[in-house]
Amino acid sequence: MAAKLCGLYGAEIIRPAGPMSPAGALGRFLGEAIPGDGPFDAAIGDSGVAGAPVLLRFSVFGPGEDPPMSELGLLALSGLLGIVGESHRPPAALAGHQPAYAAGLAGCTALLAALHAGGAETVDISLFDVTCWLNWKVAAAMMVMGEVPTRGGSRADWFTLPAADGHIALVYMEKDFSQLRAMLGIDDPRFETRAGRLTHRAEFEALIRPWFAARTRADITREAQSRRIPIGPVRAPAELLTDPQYTARGFIGPGGMPAMPFRANGVRPHG
Amino acid sequence: MAEPPLKGIRVVDLGWLTAGAATSTLLLDLGAEVVKVEGPGALDPFRNWAGADPARAWWDESPWFAFTNRGKRSVCLDLKDLRGRDAMLALLATADVLVENYRRGVLDQWGLGAADLRKRFPRLVIASISSQGEDGPERDMVSFGSTLEGTSGLAALTGEADGPPIISGRDVNYPDQVVCLFASGAVVAALMERDRTGEGCHIDLSQRELTSFLLGEELLAAAEGTPSPRMGYGPGCAVEGDVAFWPGGSAPVRDAKALSESPEFRAGTAVLRSPDGTPAKGIPFRFANRPLAVHDNTHSLGADNHMVMAEAGLDPAAIAALEEAGVLATRPRRGPTK
Numbered sequence: 001m002a003a004k005l006c007g008l009y010g011a012e013i014i015r016p017a018g019p020m021s022p023a024g025a026l027g028r029f030l031g032e033a034i035p036g037d038g039p040f041d042a043a044i045g046d047s048g049v050a051g052a053p054v055l056l057r058f059s060v061f062g063p064g065e066d067p068p069m070s071e072l073g074l075l076a077l078s079g080l081l082g083i084v085g086e087s088h089r090p091p092a093a094l095a096g097h098q099p100a101y102a103a104g105l106a107g108c109t110a111l112l113a114a115l116h117a118g119g120a121e122t123v124d125i126s127l128f129d130v131t132c133w134l135n136w137k138v139a140a141a142m143m144v145m146g147e148v149p150t151r152g153g154s155r156a157d158w159f160t161l162p163a164a165d166g167h168i169a170l171v172y173m174e175k176d177f178s179q180l181r182a183m184l185g186i187d188d189p190r191f192e193t194r195a196g197r198l199t200h201r202a203e204f205e206a207l208i209r210p211w212f213a214a215r216t217r218a219d220i221t222r223e224a225q226s227r228r229i230p231i232g233p234v235r236a237p238a239e240l241l242t243d244p245q246y247t248a249r250g251f252i253g254p255g256g257m258p259a260m261p262f263r264a265n266g267v268r269p270h271g
Numbered sequence: 272m273a274e275p276p277l278k279g280i281r282v283v284d285l286g287w288l289t290a291g292a293a294t295s296t297l298l299l300d301l302g303a304e305v306v307k308v309e310g311p312g313a314l315d316p317f318r319n320w321a322g323a324d325p326a327r328a329w330w331d332e333s334p335w336f337a338f339t340n341r342g343k344r345s346v347c348l349d350l351k352d353l354r355g356r357d358a359m360l361a362l363l364a365t366a367d368v369l370v371e372n373y374r375r376g377v378l379d380q381w382g383l384g385a386a387d388l389r390k391r392f393p394r395l396v397i398a399s400i401s402s403q404g405e406d407g408p409e410r411d412m413v414s415f416g417s418t419l420e421g422t423s424g425l426a427a428l429t430g431e432a433d434g435p436p437i438i439s440g441r442d443v444n445y446p447d448q449v450v451c452l453f454a455s456g457a458v459v460a461a462l463m464e465r466d467r468t469g470e471g472c473h474i475d476l477s478q479r480e481l482t483s484f485l486l487g488e489e490l491l492a493a494a495e496g497t498p499s500p501r502m503g504y505g506p507g508c509a510v511e512g513d514v515a516f517w518p519g520g521s522a523p524v525r526d527a528k529a530l531s532e533s534p535e536f537r538a539g540t541a542v543l544r545s546p547d548g549t550p551a552k553g554i555p556f557r558f559a560n561r562p563l564a565v566h567d568n569t570h571s572l573g574a575d576n577h578m579v580m581a582e583a584g585l586d587p588a589a590i591a592a593l594e595e596a597g598v599l600a601t602r603p604r605r606g607p608t609k
Contacts, residue, residue: 256494
């Protein structure tokens with residue numbers, strides 16, 4: 001991911017083929033082998049390149065601490081697995097390759113900063129540190145306030161619900177509840193406060209489910225957004241290929257390839 | 272010891288909550304100087320995220336705010352007031368970077384829109400971090416991080432095959448976290464380009480796009496007609512009790528307590544300490560020759576009003592007049608919202 005981003009920023013990427021090279025859609029997304037020779041401005045990972053002004057290294061726990069590990073293991077060890085999901089269901093692993101990709105984002109940022117400073121730098125990225133960094137609220141709750149947040153615990157009032165044609169993400173803040181209540185047409189004193197809704201979560205969900213189940217994602221989103229409630233549809237990747245917002249902004253390219261996810265002065269960097 | 276990578280770079284931070292504010296914090300950690308600007312009527316909501324006691328100086332007591340914003344200089348300036356807007360323009364004249372994640376259109380209403388700022392300050396790098404981006408039919412769609420998990424494709428693929436799609440929720444808000452790692456890099460790249468061309472730029476960054484980008488292979492698979500189903504932990508993986516298993520290995524599923532007590536976490540950099548000893552947001556990279564650290568504590572609201580405004584060229588009488596008018600302040604105008 002760090003190399004892919006550097007390429008999108010305009011760097012020339014040389015990527016030796018190796019036994020760990022990804023294949024299939026993953027390989028096409030991240031980039032396939034590209035032969036070439038140095039000299040190099042930076043070397044990423046176990047490239048075997050010596051003498052580049054910037055060396056970007058990845059490890060599991062830090063320099064020299066690199067035991068066998070999986071992304072599921074990183075999610076588990078960092079607490080990011082245990083906190084995601086519904087309390088009455090198993091923990092949920094964020095889809096895709098989030099620990100590795102987040103480490104790639106951090107690595108690219110650090111590599112650019114090292115180049116900006118003139119090089120002569122070795123940057124280390126710990127996949128565990130990055131995954132824990134993403135999960136900072138859980139760590140901070142424990143270290144700062146002595147709380148142990150739990151999956152489906154006191155903050156678990158955001159969840160998905162079935163709609164007539166899929167699911168929607170029910171997301172709202174306390175200030176939004178009067179609008180949510182009006183939209184759903186509910187009037188039950190048990191649910192007037194956040195604490196009440198959490199205490200009676202099952203009853204609350206049972207009450208509101210039919211309203212969502214009877215409407216399409218588009219209708220629900222339109223109604224919620226008109227009230228400025230941050231509810232949105234759950235969309236599958238296949239739907240995103242023709243998504244109006246992505247199409248209007250030119251985010252999805254040929255073959256479904258996503259572009260660099262920002263524009264600079266209206267133009268997307270594309271290498 | 273070499274100086275930190277962004278030594279000498281000045282950042283004005285109009286970032287709220289995590290996406291904007293923690294992007295600026297990473298730039299701070301890389302050596303930039305960051306001035307966080309909030310209005311007396313528009314504080315960073317993190318100051319009142321987990322409840323506040325109206326009888327106390329609640330605006331300076333939020334652990335969530337302190338954790339994220341440690342080390343930044345603090346200015347409390349009313350940008351809705353023309354005098355405040357002018358003071359902000361004076362500040363931006365001395366800045367290299369502006370980071371903001373206001374609702375689209377708000378800064379334009381105040382005469383601080385990106386197009387105007389680009390004309391006034393051609394060398395300024397403006398990072399606008401938004402849910403949907405600056406344009407498009409859903410530009411104004413109200414979203415939190417977990418809304419974007421829904422609209423980006425992440426929720427559709429997260430969860431058990433026979434269960435509902437899962438969002439990470441209030442304790443994680445995943446897109447708000449991951450965008451900081453990316454946006455800070457986009458700012459550094461823009462600074463490098465400025466070094467080359469002399470021109471700043473406006474970075475229009477959509478959090479929703481980034482979240483989908485991080486599922487890039489799934490978009491390609493869907494385009495090929497072989498979309499992935501929602502499949503829990505993936506082939507050969509499982510969670511039984513509090514242990515996660517994958518082919519060839521296993522690991523405990525930690526909660527907050529187990530995480531904070533683990534030796535790897537304590538030896539790592541995900542959470543560090545401010546000089547006053549309070550836990551602080553950590554730094555997700557290590558530089559061998561330019562060691563990074565948390566150098567400063569959290570500043571109280573408006574603690575740096577005088578010094579920052581003076582550095583922006585305002586004379587003492589002008590600063591006093593702003594204070595007299597309540598445009599420059601050290602406390603909010605209202606009590607905490609519920």
